[in-house]
Amino acid sequence: MARPTKSNAYYTQAIGRGTRTLRGTLHPDLATPEARRAAIAASAKPSVLVIDFVGNSGRHKLISAVDIFAGNHPQSGWTGPSGTPRTTPPRGCTGT
Secondary structure, eight states, X not given: OOSOOSOHHHHHHHHHHHHSOOTTSOOTTOOSHHHHHHHXXXXXXXXXXXXXXXXXXXXXXXXXXXXXXXXXXXXXXXXXTTSOBOSXXXXXXXXX
8 A cells, every 4th residue: 555544435445346255266166265265376366465555554443343342332233322342143144
């Protein structure tokens, strides 16, 4: 990243573009995670290297499923009325 941004959405989108697989790399007959990983490794874009020249990675944190389920992200919807993490998922969510 060559320019700073205050937008978490822009930062997430920029990183997401790099982590996307190339069109045609994954297809329905790749039934196992191992087969999908092998297809990505054999593709023209097997990985991505993000070089952050301006410190965006220190300003923004990418959310992960672990953050959501652990209640460690304010936008996850998993915090209670007082802002403390919930111990059960919100109504309609199974938590699995």
